[in-house]
Structure formats: structure tokens, C-alpha cells
Amino acid sequence: MPQQSPLEVPEGDPFGPHNLPYGVFSTAREDRRRIGVRIGGHVLDAGAAAAALGSPYAGLLGQPSLNPLLAAGRTAWRDVRRALTAWVTDPGHRPAVEPHLLPLDEVVLHLPYEVADYVDFYASEHHATNVGKIFRPDGDALTPNWKHLPIGYHGRSGTIVVSGTDVVRPSGQRKAPTDPVPVFGPSVKLDIEAEVGFVVGAPSELGRPVPLAGFEDHVFGLFLLNDWSARDIQAWEYVPLGPFLGKSFATSVSAWVTPLEALDAARTAPPARDVPLLPYLDDAGDDRPGGFDLRITVSVNGQEIARPPFASMYWTAAQQLAHMTVNGASLRTGDVFGSGTVSGPRTDQRGSLLELTWNGRDAIELSDGKRTFLEDGDTVTLTAWAPGPDGTRVGLGEVTGRITAAR
Incomplete structure (x- = not known):
């Protein structure tokens, strides 16, 4: 029996594709910080997924902080969210997306933005x-x-x-x-x-x-x-x-x-x-x-x-x-x-x-x-x-x- 995809989030999970909160993470093997999006019990390396899919948002998502995305404004926020939703819900994207999913317990989470005031x-x-x-x-x-x-x-x-x-x-x-x-x-x-x-x-x-x-x-x-x-x-x-x-x-x-x-x-x-x-x-x-x-x-x-x-x-x-x-x-x-x-x-x-x-x-x-x-x-x-x-x-x-x- 084929293994269930991490993108098949159980019904009722409060971190399903209707949510998709943003964070910044690193791993024990690589301390480089990068933007992650939570889906179920996993974190999607958003920048890596964007690059794999040839997305125009790879530059915004391939950052060590949310600040560039924050500064991009409301239109960009909406468009990036729509793209992310498609990446985690369209089965056609799974071959490109799944390699960039990490279990939550394998990542280290950081302050996701640089605080101004x-x-x-x-x-x-x-x-x-x-x-x-x-x-x-x-x-x-x-x-x-x-x-x-x-x-x-x-x-x-x-x-x-x-x-x-x-x-x-x-x-x-x-x-x-x-x-x-x-x-x-x-x-x-x-x-x-x-x-x-x-x-x-x-x-x-x-x-x-x-x-x-x-x-x-x-x-x-x-x-x-x-x-x-x-x-x-x-x-x-x-x-x-x-x-x-x-x-x-x-x-x-x-x-x-x-x-x-x-x-x-x-x-x-x-x-x-x-x-x-x-x-x-x-x-x-x-x-x-x-x-x-x-x-x-x-x-x-x-x-x-x-x-x-x-x-x-x-x-x-x-x-x-x-x-x-x-x-x-x-x-x-x-x-x-x-x-x-x-x-x-x-x-x-x-x-x-x-x-x-x-x-x-x-x-x-x-x-x-x-x-x-x-x-x-x-x-x-x-x-x-x-x-x-x-x-x-x-x-x-x-x-x-x-x-x-x-x-």
C-alpha cells in the first residue's frame, strides 16, 4: 500500500490548507534560516518549493526572515497565499512539493520577523x-x-x-x-x-x-x-x-x-x-x-x-x-x-x-x-x-x- 502523503491532512486538523501560517525555521543539520509554512504536522520549506516549481515568488519566499514578504504589500500577500494553497492541494504539484516537507519535530523555530517598534x-x-x-x-x-x-x-x-x-x-x-x-x-x-x-x-x-x-x-x-x-x-x-x-x-x-x-x-x-x-x-x-x-x-x-x-x-x-x-x-x-x-x-x-x-x-x-x-x-x-x-x-x-x- 502506498504511503500517505503528508499533504493529506486529516479532516478537522486546525492547520489544514485553509490556514497555512508562516514561520521561520532551521534544522539540526543546517542552521540556515528559511521561511516555512505549516501544513498539518509538517513544515513546507516555502522557498525551496517555490524554486522547484519555478515560481515568481521564489525570491520573496527564499529569505531568512518574513520581512521582505511583509514589506511587499497586500497584493503580494494575497497572490503568494493563493500559490501556496495550490501547491499543497493540487496533486499535480506533489512530486515537486513533497521533498521539501519536514516533520515539525525535526525543525527549530525562530522569531519569524525582525521587530521594528x-x-x-x-x-x-x-x-x-x-x-x-x-x-x-x-x-x-x-x-x-x-x-x-x-x-x-x-x-x-x-x-x-x-x-x-x-x-x-x-x-x-x-x-x-x-x-x-x-x-x-x-x-x-x-x-x-x-x-x-x-x-x-x-x-x-x-x-x-x-x-x-x-x-x-x-x-x-x-x-x-x-x-x-x-x-x-x-x-x-x-x-x-x-x-x-x-x-x-x-x-x-x-x-x-x-x-x-x-x-x-x-x-x-x-x-x-x-x-x-x-x-x-x-x-x-x-x-x-x-x-x-x-x-x-x-x-x-x-x-x-x-x-x-x-x-x-x-x-x-x-x-x-x-x-x-x-x-x-x-x-x-x-x-x-x-x-x-x-x-x-x-x-x-x-x-x-x-x-x-x-x-x-x-x-x-x-x-x-x-x-x-x-x-x-x-x-x-x-x-x-x-x-x-x-x-x-x-x-x-x-x-x-x-x-x-x-x-
Whole structure:
């Protein structure tokens, strides 16, 4: 009996030909980095396949980074995706394509793009409300500006790391309300933030804002993101200028970028807005809904602790992009922006330990003991899927990281 082709992906596989996320890989025998496309349990060496087929896209796909493809723009993204879909679905291409498929467990995955700038937002009303209640129990949960603009801050691009990279526990100043003076040492409130990240492809001109309608012209795709947070360091330092050392030590991203086109069936309307928006943020008349129905799962040491729903996010990625450029700030290829912590209305939908434990008041039970915040040796994994065409599921590449002791 002839051996089944790796391109014959089992029905229901979330990484079937309807998905085709992009990454960058090397192998144990050859450390040269190259663009890969995930199909089932295999990775297609996209550049080698393009060359074997005489494709005009061999130059874009034969690179050690996604950046040239990102910079090529929306028309190229669409055409390359159509070509890749044909290569993995047309039996006539199999003799040329199959030699360039490698099992997932035989490749090493790398950060797939060169990060330019990094911006992180605060776009979940449920998360922002919980945080407000924790830190301002006698005041309004939401700040006065929250429903008028997507609140964000500029982060540190140099410490964005690919999934699987260990996270060293950060040290810094911290001061509890009852402490007379600050102390220095490793964070004792190390946390996660379950987020979705977006990567910019086509750049924009300095001084020219990107409107809501320009989102798909500039954003290539999305991925899972964990913005690790040292809550005790952050609480002492963030007034009045905001997050700094409590956030800048590590941000983990998936090794796989799912193109926006793969998520057409996951588009969904954002929650109803109860405050009128200024014109540059007003998406009420948009033809395509700006939200994405992504179902996220958060696990610690292999045990599920939360399922945050991305569909509940108040501010959309298109609004975030419009806001971050409305002052004339330009976009660069490889810019990354994070959604902010994803949390839903239920307790089991909270995307941070800060909320799940109510700032350490209520421990969560794991098979290896109780947790309020992360301990050395803990491994956090985010996974997700979205509705795909014809009842399929689109899988997002996981993002995982293990905490190691402070140095």
C-alpha cells in the first residue's frame, strides 16, 4: 500500500490548507534560516518549493526572515497565499512539493520577523474594569478616557522573544504600601498577560495617519502573545509615566503568524459601544466587522486555568492602528502591536493571574500546589483557535515560556 502523503491532512486538523501560517525555521543539520509554512504536522520549506516549481515568488519566499514578504504589500500577500494553497492541494504539484516537507519535530523555530517598534494596548473592558476594581476599590473602575480612545504604551522591541524561550525572573525596585522605603530584588508578583499580537507589513508615511479602512493594507497577520508582567515592580514605578521595567524584560510571541485572510470566517462585530466615538475611531458603518472570534486557552504546567474570549475586546485592532498613527506616527515593516490582556466577563475567562487571584488574595489550585503568581520552573502556554470556512477550525501557533530564577 502506498504511503500517505503528508499533504493529506486529516479532516478537522486546525492547520489544514485553509490556514497555512508562516514561520521561520532551521534544522539540526543546517542552521540556515528559511521561511516555512505549516501544513498539518509538517513544515513546507516555502522557498525551496517555490524554486522547484519555478515560481515568481521564489525570491520573496527564499529569505531568512518574513520581512521582505511583509514589506511587499497586500497584493503580494494575497497572490503568494493563493500559490501556496495550490501547491499543497493540487496533486499535480506533489512530486515537486513533497521533498521539501519536514516533520515539525525535526525543525527549530525562530522569531519569524525582525521587530521594528512595539506597542501594547489595554483594550478589554472586562480586564480594565477588574484592574480598576483591584487598585481603585473606592473609585471608578475605568479611567475617564478609557471609552474614548484605545489606551496604550510603547514597549521594548528588543526583548520580544519567540515561543519556547525561557523567561528570567526580573529584578527591580518594589514597595508595598506598608513598606517605609523601597527594596530591590526579584519580582514576587510575576504574571502573564494573554494577548493577541499583530504584525505590520506595509509601512506608512511619516505625518500621514492610517485610517480604519487601511488596516488590511498594512497589517499582515496575527499571533498569540504573552506580555509577561512584574506586578510589584510595575505598581511602584508606573506613576506618572506608565509601564517600564515591569514590562520590558520579556514579551513572548508565537513562532507562527496567521495571515488575516485565513481568518475571514472568524470576523465578528465588537461589543456595543455606549460612548460616541470621534470620527477617526468610529467603525459603526464599516462593511467588515473589526473583531475576531479567537478562543484562547491559558495553561500553567499543562493545567488549564482560563479561556479568554478575544471576541469580547472593546477596541478592535483596526481602531488601535488608527489611534497609534493619528498623530502622524509612521509604521515600519515589522512593527508589532499587542491587544492588551484578553479577559471575558466570567471568572474563568480572565487572562492574567492578577485578575484570577484578585492580586494574590485568592490562590488557584494546580496539581503541583497553589499559585497566586508564577514560581520558578512554571511553564505557561497559550493556545487558540478560530472558526474557519465550512465548519473548520483555524489553529493559532502556541506561545510558551518557562520561568527561570533571577540572575
